[in-house]
Amino acid sequence: MKKRPIETILYSTAGVAAMAVLLIAFNFITGAFKERIDLTKERAYTLSAGTKAILGKLDTPVNVRFYCTQSESATPQTVFLKSYAKQVEDLLAEYKQVAGSKLTIEKFDPQPDSDAEDSARMDGIESQPLLPNGEPYYLGLAVSLLDQKQAIPFLAPNRERLLEYDISRAISRVITPEKPVVGIMSPLPIFGMPSNPMMMQMGQQGQEPWVLVNELKEDFNVKRVEMDTAKIDDDIKVLVAVHPREISEKAQYAIDQFVMRGGKLIAFLDPVPLIDSQKQQQFSIPNSGSTMDKLLKAWGISFDTSKVVADLNYKMEIGGRNGQPQEAPAFLSVSGGGINSNDVVTSEIDNIWLPFAGAFTGTPAAGLKETVLLKSTKDSQLVDGFMANLGGESVLKDFKPSGTEYALAIRLTGKFKTAFPNGQPEDKKDDKDADKKAADKPADKKADDSLKECKTDTSVILVGDADMIYDHFALRQIQTPFGNLAQPMNGNLNFAQNAIEQLSGDNNLISVRSRATQNHPFTVVKQMQAEAEERYQSGIKQLESNLAETERQLSELQQKKEKGQRFILSPEQQAAVANYREKEKTAKIELKQERKKLRHDIDSLETRIKWLNIAAVPFLVSVSGVGLAFLKRKRTGAK
Structure with missing residues (x-):
């Protein structure tokens, strides 16, 4: 008797039952193992x-x-x-x-x-x-x-x-339930100023602490750190330096060793400090900018205190001379792509004001990773800080976009190396006395016990503007029946609080990434739209240029008209107006065609993607089925 082929056994009732048992057993065995595989592009289901x-x-x-x-x-x-x-x-x-x-x-x-x-x-x-x-x-x-x-x-x-x-x-x-300790170092009256007897006689009140300080006291133990300090207290977890004007090497060394011990630093530097110039006239020369030259150099970062960032896309209108509003391209209102939406510090912030902010350039030193938190657009330029403070007109006059996105706030993370490899610097103001004492003392020198490198990763956040956290640039005062109410005008204080909160927490929180959203937009479509819109914007600029040129020609013709010719246009003027209208008509037609091309390109791409998603899988299944059927028939024929 002829044996049944193996295919007959497999497709029999007993074969199907056996396969079902094997499948259940396989699921039971594999279910005992807890290993999981995250195949999503963004690792959305994997913990940091x-x-x-x-x-x-x-x-x-x-x-x-x-x-x-x-x-x-x-x-x-x-x-x-x-x-x-x-x-x-x-x-x-x-x-x-x-x-x-x-x-x-x-x-x-x-x-x-x-x-x-x-x-x-x-x-x-x-x-x-x-x-x-x-x-x-x-x-x-x-x-x-x-x-x-x-x-x-x-x-x-x-x-x-x-x-x-x-x-x-x-x-x-x-x-860890205890409140972290935050130290604040600044030459500004950030903690307020009490009334002195003279002020009381004149009926004046002292200055209240900045709102940021009061807000921080709700969640942290806040300590004042003097500008001439020789050591940052060990219990301070985060040091906030606000406009450290003319900071000494001794204080920079104290900060350096604080970072070497694993402390976190947030430095609000400023090339043109408006807060520091309040007693001056609006358009006078401001006080000197602030930086931490020794520290930044060791970290591979540069900060030019003579330059500020001007940006045509983020420019604001501010009060100018005679109270008239004027465009200020160096007074930035950063939004959209200028704010890092993937970072914990900035992801929930929509808008930040930066009046006369500087830029951070350079390449971080070995072992440090840089994350840009705030940046300008490519329609920006580094301009002279003094000229920017004189008014927006002087900046706009000679403005030339650099094509560079300047970093306005950055975070450095990693193992920092000391900026003082030779140990604690001597106090320069006492050099003469030090030389005299050195001549009288033996030649032996105290052993250098300074730290040279961080043992663990730490973080430093650098911001190119200090004015942003001052009440005047972050809050508006609203009169209510219950007194003055401070209302945020932007996300400035949220930015500062988020940065301090992140660095004051567990070190591991810094590495907890923002999780990817489950939304996957048509990025290619958006890129095409952005490119077409860029072409569209260039058409608008060309049209505006044509309008300005035509108005200039009309003005020249107006000056050449004869006396008594006040309302009647000359033939030359009529020809110029007709020419302008013809140019305007042509430009509008071209822009309309550009919109049609844009819409057509986007619709075509979306249609192709939809059909690919709808038809691709059925097509592949059909081809696979036909191929398997062909192979099976071929094998059957061979037998």
Whole structure:
């Protein structure tokens, strides 16, 4: 009797049942392994190394209570939030996967008048009136360790990029609950000025501390650091230097050693300090700029205090002479692409004012990584600070875009090397006395015990403007029945607070990246649109140039007219006007054609992409099926 071929056995009932058993067994065995593979381009489902390091330090179980309302409502808002809540759950599962038994996650559905709702309120979770029946909607979490607790009142989807950072920060804060110490060094009256007897006799009051200082005191222990200090206190975690004008080498050495010990530095430097010139006239010569020349040179960074950045795209209008508004290309309102949307410090900021900011150039020293937080556009130029302070007209007159995006604020991260390899510098103002004492003392010299290099990675943030954190450039005062109310005009103070908060936290938080959003736009389409719009803008500029030239010609003809010819246009003027109208008509037609070409190119590309997505997979499956059928028929024929 002829044996049945193997194909007959496989396709029999017993063969199908055997394959099903093998498949179930395979899933059961592989399910026991916890390894996962993240195939997304942005590694969206992989925790950062910083988060893993924070979780690795847990020695006592941390509890995470996740609150999410399970509603039957299907409004666009609730459907979107449910989808986002699933992303949060997936991320928390990754935390649990790494932390193991050191992290417990509880999920609550805070329905009205339930114990879960009472728990949510006690944890500081805020409800949102999103449900059609007016019932509250909860989406937040609380992290607790013993008697320490941190809450994220509402997990807003617009902070999706910062989701991992927010959760890791909450865990880090319950692990180390004490307030970090922040030191502030500045020659400016940033801590305010008390009233002296003379001021009191004249009916004048002292100066209040800057709003930034008062805000920082809510979350940090803030200490004053004198400009002539020889050592930064060991308990200071972050040092904020604001316009360190004429800083001595001794103070720079103190900062250098502070960084070598692992301290974090935020320096607000300034080429044209407006705050430092308040007692002067508006258009007078300002006081000298500020830098940290010795430190910056060792880090591979340059900061020219004689130059400021002027940018045609970020220029603002400010009060000029006689109170008339004037364009100020060096008074920057940075937005859009000028703000790093992928960094924790700047990702939630829309606009920053930088009056007369300097630029950071150069290549970071070996072992340091540079991240640009704020930058100009390519339509920018470095201009003389003195000329920029005289008014915008002098800058615009000879403005020539450099094609360079200048760095206005940067962060350096890595192992810094000392700027003082020979140890502590001598105090130059006492050189003569030092020489005299040296002649009387033995030749032995004290051993150099200064640090030469960081043992661990640390961070330094450099900002090219100090005026930005002054109340006048960050807040507006609003008169209310309850007194003056300070309202932010921009994201200046948020930028400063974010930077200080990030550097004052766990070192591992600095390496927690912003998570990629789940939105994948047509980047090629946007690039095509940007290129076409650039061509469109060049057409507008050409049209404006033609208009200006025609107006100049009309003005010249007007000056040449005879007496008594006030309202009647001469033949030359009529010809010029006709020529202008013809040019305008031609330019409008050309611009209209450009728009049509732009729309056609974008529509064609979108159509090709859509058809590729719709037809590609079915086409590949069909081709594969035909190919397999052909091979099978060929084998059957061979038998």
